[in-house]
Amino acid sequence: GRDALDVREGLSAAQAAGVRVAVLSSMGLGHGVPTVERFLRETEEHGTLLARFAPEPGRLGGPILRIYRLPESR
Numbered sequence: 776g777r778d779a780l781d782v783r784e785g786l787s788a789a790q791a792a793g794v795r796v797a798v799l800s801s802m803g804l805g806h807g808v809p810t811v812e813r814f815l816r817e818t819e820e821h822g823t824l825l826a827r828f829a830p831e832p833g834r835l836g837g838p839i840l841r842i843y844r845l846p847e848s849r
Contacts, residue, residue: 782814786821789814790848797822797845802838821846 782788789797797818822843829839 783810785813786817786845787848789845795845796825797843799841799843800838801840818843818845 780788780792780794799815799818822845824841825844826842827839828841830837
């Protein structure tokens with residue numbers, strides 16, 4: 776087994792668990808998936824983008840990764 780965090784309630788679940796950083800990938804779960812839509816939207820709206828990694832056009836394939844610092848609980 777492995778730990779999982781239920782993020783249906785958005786950032787508040789991550790904040791309550793003490794999560795400080797989130798890595799979002801363009802592959803896998805994404806926008807339009809009801810169970811994670813709120814978390815993704817709130818992360819992009821309220822998080823601080825720390826880094827973005829994208830494949831080199833025409834050279835490498837793969838996902839775009841974005842690393843966000845999450846805001847502390849309000």
